[in-house]
Amino acid sequence: MSAPIMDPRIAPPFPAAALPILQNAQLRKNVAHATDVIQAKRNFLVSEKRDWQQLRTAAAAIRAHSLANLGTYLEQFEGRCTAAGGTVHWARDAAEARSIIIAILREENATEVIKIKTMTSAEIQLNPALEAAGIHAIETDLAELILQLGEDEGSHIVVPALHVNRRQVREIFARRMDLPELADDPEALTAAARAYLRRKFLSVPTAISGANFLIAENGSVAIVESEGNGRMCLTLPRTLITLAGIEKVVPRFQDLEVLLQVLARSATGERMNPYTSLWSGVTPGDGPQRFHVVLLDNGRSEILGRKVERQTLQCIRCAACLNTCPVYRQTGGHAYGSPYAGPIGAILTPQLEHMQHGQSLPYASSLCGACYEVCPVKINIPEVLIELRAQVVNQERAQAARWFDPMFLGMKAANFAFAGAGRFRIAQKLGRLGLRFFTGKDGWIHRLPSIGGRWTISRDLRAFPDQSFREWWSARETDRSKETK
Amino acid sequence: MTDTSARHAILERIQNATRSDQNVYAALPRDYVQRGSLDARGRQELMMERLREYGANVVECPAGDVQATIAHQLRLSGRHVFVVPPDLPGDWLVDGFSWKVDNHLSYEEIEQCEGVVTGASAGIADSGTIVLHHKETEGRRVISLLPDFHLCILGASQIVETLPEYFARCPEPPSLATLISGPSATADIEMTRIKGVHGPRFLSVIIARENG
Numbered sequence: 200m201s202a203p204i205m206d207p208r209i210a211p212p213f214p215a216a217a218l219p220i221l222q223n224a225q226l227r228k229n230v231a232h233a234t235d236v237i238q239a240k241r242n243f244l245v246s247e248k249r250d251w252q253q254l255r256t257a258a259a260a261i262r263a264h265s266l267a268n269l270g271t272y273l274e275q276f277e278g279r280c281t282a283a284g285g286t287v288h289w290a291r292d293a294a295e296a297r298s299i300i301i302a303i304l305r306e307e308n309a310t311e312v313i314k315i316k317t318m319t320s321a322e323i324q325l326n327p328a329l330e331a332a333g334i335h336a337i338e339t340d341l342a343e344l345i346l347q348l349g350e351d352e353g354s355h356i357v358v359p360a361l362h363v364n365r366r367q368v369r370e371i372f373a374r375r376m377d378l379p380e381l382a383d384d385p386e387a388l389t390a391a392a393r394a395y396l397r398r399k400f401l402s403v404p405t406a407i408s409g410a411n412f413l414i415a416e417n418g419s420v421a422i423v424e425s426e427g428n429g430r431m432c433l434t435l436p437r438t439l440i441t442l443a444g445i446e447k448v449v450p451r452f453q454d455l456e457v458l459l460q461v462l463a464r465s466a467t468g469e470r471m472n473p474y475t476s477l478w479s480g481v482t483p484g485d486g487p488q489r490f491h492v493v494l495l496d497n498g499r500s501e502i503l504g505r506k507v508e509r510q511t512l513q514c515i516r517c518a519a520c521l522n523t524c525p526v527y528r529q530t531g532g533h534a535y536g537s538p539y540a541g542p543i544g545a546i547l548t549p550q551l552e553h554m555q556h557g558q559s560l561p562y563a564s565s566l567c568g569a570c571y572e573v574c575p576v577k578i579n580i581p582e583v584l585i586e587l588r589a590q591v592v593n594q595e596r597a598q599a600a601r602w603f604d605p606m607f608l609g610m611k612a613a614n615f616a617f618a619g620a621g622r623f624r625i626a627q628k629l630g631r632l633g634l635r636f637f638t639g640k641d642g643w644i645h646r647l648p649s650i651g652g653r654w655t656i657s658r659d660l661r662a663f664p665d666q667s668f669r670e671w672w673s674a675r676e677t678d679r680s681k682e683t684k
Numbered sequence: 685m686t687d688t689s690a691r692h693a694i695l696e697r698i699q700n701a702t703r704s705d706q707n708v709y710a711a712l713p714r715d716y717v718q719r720g721s722l723d724a725r726g727r728q729e730l731m732m733e734r735l736r737e738y739g740a741n742v743v744e745c746p747a748g749d750v751q752a753t754i755a756h757q758l759r760l761s762g763r764h765v766f767v768v769p770p771d772l773p774g775d776w777l778v779d780g781f782s783w784k785v786d787n788h789l790s791y792e793e794i795e796q797c798e799g800v801v802t803g804a805s806a807g808i809a810d811s812g813t814i815v816l817h818h819k820e821t822e823g824r825r826v827i828s829l830l831p832d833f834h835l836c837i838l839g840a841s842q843i844v845e846t847l848p849e850y851f852a853r854c855p856e857p858p859s860l861a862t863l864i865s866g867p868s869a870t871a872d873i874e875m876t877r878i879k880g881v882h883g884p885r886f887l888s889v890i891i892a893r894e895n896g
Contacts, residue, residue: 229874236875253716260712267705270698283859289691341881342872358872365874385873389881396882401791417857427829427868427883434825435791445694450709452857456848457716459863463811470734471811471865474883476825479859484788485824486860496694504701 203533205352206324207548210536212559217534226362230354230531233361234522240468241519241573248464257457259577262513265449266503272415272448273494279418283480285490293323296495300325300407300440301332303491307438309334309405315422315429316340317409318356318516319442319495321538322551325407336407337399339428341392348375354532354540356518357466362531396428406432406487410443411515412458413492416451419479420492423462423472433476439487445494446503446512452477458515461575465517498551507586511546513576518543520570520580526563535560542570546583554590561587605650624669631663638662718852720810720845727809727843728891734812738866739879740887747892750837754778754801757888761833763798769823772801776837786827794826799833800884805858807843807891808850813865814838814889815850817858825862834884836864840893 204210220226245251265272277287290296304312312329314320314336326336338347342360346353349371353359360368369383372391381391408429412421420441422429433439449458463472481490502508521527521541532540537548537557545564549557561584570580601607616626637644644660646652654660666674722730728744735742745753755778758766765782767789777783784797803821804814814836816822828834844850868883879885 233875236871250716253713256713257716264707264709264712267702267707269702270695273698274695289694291690291693295690339882340872341870345872358875360872361875368873385876385878388873389870389878393881400882401795414857417859419857419859425868426870426881428881430825430829430862431882434829445698452854453851456851457714460716460847467871469865471808471813471863473738473865473867473869475861475863477858477861477863479857482818482860485818485826494694496697500694500697500701503698 202350203352203354204536205321205533205538207537207552207557210557213534213536213563214559216536217530217563220530220534225364226531227529229362229364231528233355233358234528237358237468238522241464241522242468244464244468244470248460254457254461255575255577258461258515258575259513261449261454261457262515262576263510266446266509266512268450269445269448269503272450273445275415276413276418276448277494279416280420280480280492281418283418285418285480285492288491288493290493290495290497292497293495296323296442296493296497297325297328299493300442301328301334303438303440304329304334304405305332307405307489309438311335311337311399311403312405312407313337313339313399313403313432313436314343314406315408315424315432316343316359317407317442318538319409319444320407321353323442323495323497325442337396337403339396339400339432340424341389341426341428344392344396345371348372352533353538355521356516356539356541356543358518359532362533396431400428400431400435404437406436406439408432408439408441410441410447410492411462412455413443413448414450414452414454414477414479415448417479419452419477421455422476423459423466423474424476425467425473427474430474430476433478434486436487438489438491440491440493442493442495445496445499446514462515462517465519465573465575498553501553502550508546508550508583510578511543511550511583513578514543514547515576516543517575519573519575523569523573525565525567525569530563535563542580542584543578546580546587549587549591554587554594558591558594561591609650624667627667631665634663716848717846718848720849722809722845724840724843727845728840728893730845731807731809731812731843732891734809735866735887735889738812738869738887740812740866740889742889742891744840744891744893747839747894750890750892751775751778753890753892754835754837755780757835757890758799758801761799761835761886761888763833765797766799766801766835767794767797767823767827767831768801769803769821769827771820772803772823773821776801786823789827791826791830794830797831799835799886800827800831801835801837802828804836804838804842805861806850806853807838808847808863809843809845810847811865813847813863816862816864818860818862825860828862828864829883832880832884833886833888834864835888835890837890837892840891843891 345360354362373381411423527541545560647655767784805817806815867887870881871877
């Protein structure tokens with residue numbers, strides 16, 4: 200299978216991208232297994248937490264407060280981080296962030312850079328840009344390494360290689376690490392990755408990370424991880440570059456008492472992830488002595504200004520909404536054509552693309568609300584989905600070709616018919632007459648023309664009754680009044 | 685190198701987007717559990733239980749027996765060469781082992797050590813978490829990262845029950861902190877949890893009871 204297209208500007212629409220995946224039984228099995236395991240662990244640990252709803256309320260309030268005062272906290276973060284020896288850069292968009300990072304790496308004469316898993320770097324498509332600049336990026340998270348060596352793309356925010364099984368990992372590692380005898384148990388595969396990356400950790404002097412949280416109070420950065428590859432990248436190199444979206448800032452160190460509790464449980468179903476690292480600027484004698492933070496806007500300030508959509512930026516990237524989503528669980532992540540998959544991706548991606556790309560994504564949902572229920576920062580994803588759908592419809596309205604679209608015409612007609620009771624009654628009558636042509640002798644409609652056929656392709660429709668309820672009711676009332684006379 | 689026009693443009697856009705809404709930090713709802721309900725014994729037991737769930741080895745001892753317990757745990761580990769922070773109590777460097785004190789050791793020298801012995805800044809029972817602030821008895825971040833075995837000595841009075849209680853003990857945020865909850869792990873391959881990827885594969889904890 201060729202590598203999926205994860206750039207929303209060129210990816211096919213969601214239904215087209217999902218179709219081949221729905222026929223890939225192995226991939227669907229892998230995704231179902233992984234999401235089932237994480238969900239079961241998450242549900243168990245959430246049920247033992249008696250103050251879960253209070254924690255969610257607090258987490259949502261902290262994130263909303265951070266966004267409402269974003270300018271203040273970013274400036275505070277910048278000041279404290281700079282005072283602690285860091286250098287803060289600002290990037291309006293992806294291209295600007297890429298060129299800032301490449302300029303720093305050039306100054307370091309870097310030919311290689313070790314990376315901690317960062318969604319933001321995938322968002323700005325950093326790795327291809329680094330390669331083009333002659334700098335080889337080495338992914339150090341196990342899942343990211345599997346994808347990089349297998350020339351594949353991530354399909355989940357937290358466990359990006361969940362669509363790959365152990366036999367597939369063995370095949371990739373055996374080929375790319377030249378280990379023909381490698382066994383396919385996860386233990387042996389993990390050990391192979393450990394040995395492969397150890398030399399890199401000890402020799403590559405530059406690293407790139409994302410950020411889980413930026414703390415305004417003392418200018419520190421928090422990274423949450425499991426494997427220790429993060430600690431390696433944050434500790435061993437001479438120079439560290441942290442790329443973070445502007446929305447990642449929180450006011451105080453103490454806010455982590457809420458955010459860390461909800462994040463680990465929601466993301467991996469653990470009481471706490473194995474390692475959380477916090478550092479402020481540069482510490483003499485300990486860790487990188489040159490530290491850069493790149494603050495990325497890339498459409499975020501625009502989202503911030505919209506009333507309903509702003510909550511999108513509260514996200515802490517736990518991926519609980521992916522694991523629970525009935526659509527994601529069937530299609531996996533590649534169908535979303537963006538590093539951000541699942542319900543959060545369906546609202547974040549088109550917004551980051553200024554609603555110019557990814558317009559099919561707000562429709563990749565049944566609006567069941569499971570995502571909202573599990574979200575640890577209470578993002579009302581269905582509400583944002585509906586708002587974005589309205590925007591997509593408005594865009595379509597502006598297009599001349601709409602008059603040839605049966606769906607558009609149907610909606611127009613429905614809009615007209617539903618606007619008044621009289622029109623609605625006439626429409627019912629006309630509908631009853633029209634459908635008579637398609638009703639079989641058995642009282643069922645088996646096939647409809649045009650877009651109606653999309654319904655009847657998999658379901659039968661009962662014939663319209665001869666009378667509407669209202670007609671029956673008024674006839675009955677008339678009869679009664681006759682009787683009483 | 686920093687382009688100030690990008691900074692101005694972004695901050696201005698944020699300013700325009702948030703002009704009408706300001707709210708007060710002090711008014712944020714904090715109705716979640718702040719303090720635990722366990723006594724000292726209960727906290728310690730919960731800490732031990734949670735550490736063991738992560739696959740860590742954990743023992744307790746009276747404060748007076750710390751030396752002997754360290755010696756015993758190190759013998760059990762089957763290792764001989766240990767790196768330690770410069771300010772670790774001298775009597776913890778028990779006889780029979782080779783001790784490398786981290787006075788600017790190179791990565792190669794640390795990498796060659798079979799283990800590390802450190803103190804800790806706090807323990808959080810609810811999540812089985814050990815907190816290092818990388819101060820005197822905890823050492824630089826690198827020494828508790830490269831060796832494959834980490835023995836951590838935690839005082840019973842350092843254990844709090846809940847995460848908020850730890851934060852309440854830190855009025856000043858530390859400039860460095862590492863929260864460790866069990867040995868390094870991954871579940872990236874078929875969600876099978878594997879102990880030990882890049883960080884220490886073996887975590888051993890001694891909880892020292894100050895009185896009794």
